[in-house]
Amino acid sequence: MTDTLQDRAPGETPGEKEEGRSSGLLVYTVGLLGAVILTATSFWAANTPLLWGPGVALGLAVLAIAQMGVHLVFFLHITTGPDNTNNVLALAFGILIVSLVVIGSLWIMANLNENMMPPAELMRMQR
Numbered sequence: 001m002t003d004t005l006q007d008r009a010p011g012e013t014p015g016e017k018e019e020g021r022s023s024g025l026l027v028y029t030v031g032l033l034g035a036v037i038l039t040a041t042s043f044w045a046a047n048t049p050l051l052w053g054p055g056v057a058l059g060l061a062v063l064a065i066a067q068m069g070v071h072l073v074f075f076l077h078i079t080t081g082p083d084n085t086n087n088v089l090a091l092a093f094g095i096l097i098v099s100l101v102v103i104g105s106l107w108i109m110a111n112l113n114e115n116m117m118p119p120a121e122l123m124r125m126q127r
Helices: 025-047 055-075 082-115 119-126
Strands: none
16 A cells, blocks of 8 residues: 555554554644644634624634644544545535535525514414
8 A cells, every 4th residue: 555645644654554553642742732722712813802803703713614624634534545535525425414404594594584474463463
């Protein structure tokens, strides 16, 4: 099995999977430090007056996506290697299902809100 540099998780050596060894403590430590830094940055961004108010939500979304990336790469070892195809497909399918549920729920709620009668008309109809 030939591994290229791009198909390995950070800190993984070429023959590591064949030997059955776990990824080193260094990989997990780097992942933990990255996650802690991103979490601290999120708390700082949410509580600082230095940032433009409407831009805070977008900044927090970017930090959340970066946090997910750190967890996927450093802790779950999701890479683009040929032996990781099922994991990547399962992740993509999960993202698709969650996106459909969230977008569908928002669409239904917006449609219901648009088609509901105002409360004053509801009260008149009940009399």
